[in-house]
Amino acid sequence: MPVVWEWGSGFDLLAENCEKYAFAAWRDNIAEGAILIDGIERNEGVTFSITGYAKSPDLTRDVASRLLSAALGTKIRYCSVELAEQEFPKQTDVMYEEEQLAKRVELLLQKVSSKLLEADESLRNRVRQTGKQLEVDWALSLTCYVMSPETPYLIDCEDSVLSVVLPFSKKLASKLGEVAGYTLYDKVDEPIAIDVEEDESHIYVTAIERSESKSGN
Amino acid sequence: MGAGSRVRQYEQRFYQGEPSLSNTREACPEGGRRVAEFGEYRVSEGADGYQLTRGDRVVGIFQDASIDSNRAVFKLSRGMLLEVTDDGAREIFTKQKAGLHGLTASDGSLYGGQPGRSSHNIRLESESPELVDLYSRYFEDVYGRKMHRDLDRGYPRVMIGDKMAFYDLKNYGAKTGPYTWTVPRAYLDREGAAEWLKCFFSGDGTVKLVCGGKDYDIAFDSTCREGLEQIQALLLDEFGIRSTLKPRPRKTRPGRRPGYNLRVRDEVEFAEEIGSYKEEHIERLEKILKKKERR
Numbered sequence: 001m002p003v004v005w006e007w008g009s010g011f012d013l014l015a016e017n018c019e020k021y022a023f024a025a026w027r028d029n030i031a032e033g034a035i036l037i038d039g040i041e042r043n044e045g046v047t048f049s050i051t052g053y054a055k056s057p058d059l060t061r062d063v064a065s066r067l068l069s070a071a072l073g074t075k076i077r078y079c080s081v082e083l084a085e086q087e088f089p090k091q092t093d094v095m096y097e098e099e100q101l102a103k104r105v106e107l108l109l110q111k112v113s114s115k116l117l118e119a120d121e122s123l124r125n126r127v128r129q130t131g132k133q134l135e136v137d138w139a140l141s142l143t144c145y146v147m148s149p150e151t152p153y154l155i156d157c158e159d160s161v162l163s164v165v166l167p168f169s170k171k172l173a174s175k176l177g178e179v180a181g182y183t184l185y186d187k188v189d190e191p192i193a194i195d196v197e198e199d200e201s202h203i204y205v206t207a208i209e210r211s212e213s214k215s216g217n
Numbered sequence: 218m219g220a221g222s223r224v225r226q227y228e229q230r231f232y233q234g235e236p237s238l239s240n241t242r243e244a245c246p247e248g249g250r251r252v253a254e255f256g257e258y259r260v261s262e263g264a265d266g267y268q269l270t271r272g273d274r275v276v277g278i279f280q281d282a283s284i285d286s287n288r289a290v291f292k293l294s295r296g297m298l299l300e301v302t303d304d305g306a307r308e309i310f311t312k313q314k315a316g317l318h319g320l321t322a323s324d325g326s327l328y329g330g331q332p333g334r335s336s337h338n339i340r341l342e343s344e345s346p347e348l349v350d351l352y353s354r355y356f357e358d359v360y361g362r363k364m365h366r367d368l369d370r371g372y373p374r375v376m377i378g379d380k381m382a383f384y385d386l387k388n389y390g391a392k393t394g395p396y397t398w399t400v401p402r403a404y405l406d407r408e409g410a411a412e413w414l415k416c417f418f419s420g421d422g423t424v425k426l427v428c429g430g431k432d433y434d435i436a437f438d439s440t441c442r443e444g445l446e447q448i449q450a451l452l453l454d455e456f457g458i459r460s461t462l463k464p465r466p467r468k469t470r471p472g473r474r475p476g477y478n479l480r481v482r483d484e485v486e487f488a489e490e491i492g493s494y495k496e497e498h499i500e501r502l503e504k505i506l507k508k509k510e511r512r
Binding site (some may be wrong): 040044156 | 465
């Protein structure tokens with residue numbers, strides 16, 4: 001994972017470093033390079049990455065410049081370049097329209113809630129005894145697919161509120177090309193509660209995957 | 218090399234005011250009016266300033282001192298203080314140095330210092346001009362030099378090449394590379410801890426509306442998990458503020474590092490005890506405090 005630029009290095013160096021690295025590391029067997037910018041929008045705390053692709057080293061500067069232009073105004077934490085012998089996987093079979101996302105999020109949160117209740121007896125009892133409504137805080141990971149004449153772009157944004165993450169995703173996309181669709185990462189294996197709070201009518205649970213907890217236990 | 222070994226720097230600061238580091242000078246019996254005692258240490262006031270002695274040895278003579286019932290604090294150089302309590306003596310950061318260190322951990326960077334390179338650059342870049350100005354002010358307070366200010370693609374930034382300041386900050390664990398900052402807890406008293414947290418939060422924290430604008434979330438975001446764990450411990454131990462650390466979910470994307478989010482659970486206490494210098498944060502933190510008043 002070669003990081004070629006990081007916050008504070010001066011923006012002029014971002015595209016330049018990508019190109020330098022690509023020319024130095026590109027071999028005959030390389031099929032494609034992925035250029036990634038990772039950052040955070042600091043008013044609402046949405047973390048994101050934008051990935052663009054180049055089929056030859058002399059295209060990396062242009063792709064990196066477009067990524068930078070799209071992300072200006074945020075804190076761009078770093079930029080990395082990854083080279084591969086095969087093309088990187090991009091679009092998936094299932095993509096949603098913007099209007100479908102709210103329903104997909106609802107279904108995802110239902111899935112998390114039911115798995116939590118199934119596995120956590122004390123939470124189950126607490127909900128049953130108090131009659132309060134369970135509200136789950138689960139970080140959403142939304143990917144926006146953007147088409148442009150030069151390269152497809154993948155925008156990954158993370159936040160627990162769709163009404164925050166979607167507009168930000170669209171804002172980034174508008175600077176790159178046309179939105180082809182969205183995917184919502186909806187795999188839920190073994191959610192665990194890491195924080196539980198209550199008010200008069202709700203039980204608020206912050207949940208993560210067990211595999212994401214520090215010990216993994 | 219650089220500003221010298223850590224041990225030598227410690228000695229230089231700790232024994233500031235001594236004619237030599239031999240530690241053999243005996244306290245003058247008429248050393249002045251006794252002001253306070255903390256364990257083995259005694260503070261007396263004379264014509265030259267405040268004399269700090271340990272047993273019959275003079276630790277130093279200081280022009281400035283702040284003394285209350287719990288501790289005495291003496292001003293050293295480069296934004297350091299000598300704190301003396303019943304438990305002993307230790308070096309701590311001034312508020313300005315704590316802030317400088319905290320801002321460096323969030324939006325700042327130390328570049329250079331590698332073998333074969335002569336540059337020793339200290340920089341800070343931010344979308345918030347108020348943070349850039351604060352960094353510049355604190356740098357001047359601590360090291361006595363003005364930073365150069367300009368714009369990079371619309372982002373205000375300040376920078377300076379200063380080998381002494383570079384190694385001084387580096388010696389206290391300031392960030393010298395990506396994802397490698399630490400909380401300098403050994404050098405923070407309560408005021409310093411609050412300032413370090415406030416400055417780090419101003420850069421890498423968020424205050425955002427949730428639940429349709431009815432509530433607020435306060436959180437720190439970073440790719441440095443160890444650093445966030447240190448913040449979590451500091452918030453709890455020093456201020457009794459609880460928080461929850463969780464990973465940011467990440468699509469497996471080539472070249473992407475894991476990220477972490479530390480959500481503050483005691484928002485009101487955070488707004489009261491820590492706060493922020495960032496304008497957007499201040500506005501929202503005030504709303505949190507007003508909400509508390511209405512309760």
